[in-house]
Amino acid sequence: KNEVEQSPQNLTAQEGEFITINCSYSVGISALHWLQQHPGGGIVSLFMLSSGKKKHGRLIATINIQEKHSSLHITASHPRDSAVYICAVTNTGKLIFGQGTTLQVKP
Amino acid sequence: EADIYQTPRYLVIGTGKKITLECSQTMGHDKMYWYQQDPGMELHLIHYSYGVNSTEKGDLSSESTVSRIRTEHFPLTLESARPSHTSQYLCASRAGTGVSGELFFGEGSRLTVL
Numbered sequence: 297k298n299e300v301e302q303s304p305q306n307l308t309a310q311e312g313e314f315i316t317i318n319c320s321y322s323v324g325i326s327a328l329h330w331l332q333q334h335p336g337g338g339i340v341s342l343f344m345l346s347s348g349k350k351k352h353g354r355l356i357a358t359i360n361i362q363e364k365h366s367s368l369h370i371t372a373s374h375p376r377d378s379a380v381y382i383c384a385v386t387n388t389g390k391l392i393f394g395q396g397t398t399l400q401v402k403p
Numbered sequence: 404e405a406d407i408y409q410t411p412r413y414l415v416i417g418t419g420k421k422i423t424l425e426c427s428q429t430m431g432h433d434k435m436y437w438y439q440q441d442p443g444m445e446l447h448l449i450h451y452s453y454g455v456n457s458t459e460k461g462d463l464s465s466e467s468t469v470s471r472i473r474t475e476h477f478p479l480t481l482e483s484a485r486p487s488h489t490s491q492y493l494c495a496s497r498a499g500t501g502v503s504g505e506l507f508f509g510e511g512s513r514l515t516v517l
Contacts, residue, residue: 329506339493339508382446386497386504391436393446 299323302383302394309401315370317397319383322364330357330368331382333396339382342368373401406430409494409509416484417517424479424512426494432507434497435477439463439490440511446493452477484516 300321309315319328330342343350343357345366350357354373359366370377378401383394407428416422426435433454438446448461450469458469466488468480477496481488494509 327504331506331508338510339495339506341506341508344505384506390451391448391495391497391506395445398443 298395299387299392300383300385300394302381302397304397305395306398307400309373309399311374311401311403313373313401315373315377315399315401317368317381317383317399319366319368319394320364321366321383321385321392323385323387323392325385325387327386328359328366329384329386329391330366331384333380333382335379342381370399375401375403377401407494407496407507407509409492409512411512412510413513413515415515415517418483418485420484420516422481422484422514424481424492424494424514426477426479426509427475428477428496428507429475430496430498430507431474432496432498433474435471436495436497437461437467437469437477437479438493438495440493441490449492450479484514486516489514489516 303318327344327346329344331339332342333339345359354371356369380396380398382396385392410425436451437449439449440446447463449463452458452471492512497504497506
């Protein structure tokens with residue numbers, strides 16, 4: 297079992313839908329990162345969380361330390377949100393990545 | 404905007420050549436990482452560094468080396484390139500722990516070995 301598990305692996309949505317991507321981890325962490333990678337592109341950091349909730353535009357990230365679970369929400373999704381979303385945790389200085397969630401938003 | 408740069412962005416070379424992929428960051432970050440990523444696949448850690456003169460091997464390190472002589476510079480060297488090295492190589496950096504630990508990635512170096 298991977299130390300960082302994401303679900304779903306693939307997600308297709310219609311434009312305007314509310315989207316949730318989940319991340320569960322089994323190790324102790326100092327922080328959790330949500331990253332975005334567009335096809336053929338580099339990786340961009342969306343959020344870094346150690347507790348609670350953060351919001352940036354249409355993106356919201358939450359983390360529950362006790363349950364070892366984080367969610368990334370996208371409100372009013374748009375085709376430009378189509379990308380791979382990656383959850384990563386920092387554990388004793390190392391980064392552990394989830395396998396990524398491929399999101400496609402159709403117009 | 405991230406201040407982490409990789410060169411070259413694209414490279415096509417023949418088998419057996421020695422290559423160095425460059426990564427530089429101007430944010431003064433201590434922690435730097437090299438990852439290999441095949442299309443549509445997960446990131447695999449090759450090497451990482453926690454500061455000057457500190458380097459550690461990751462999961463895929465056996466055919467490459469790194470150095471960290473200066474904080475801002477973390478080059479990755481393949482001594483003898485093979486077609487199996489064809490992939491995208493991503494460099495990342497991160498400050499210490501806590502709120503300053505946000506991740507920054509370079510644009511990537513896409514390597515093709517013929």
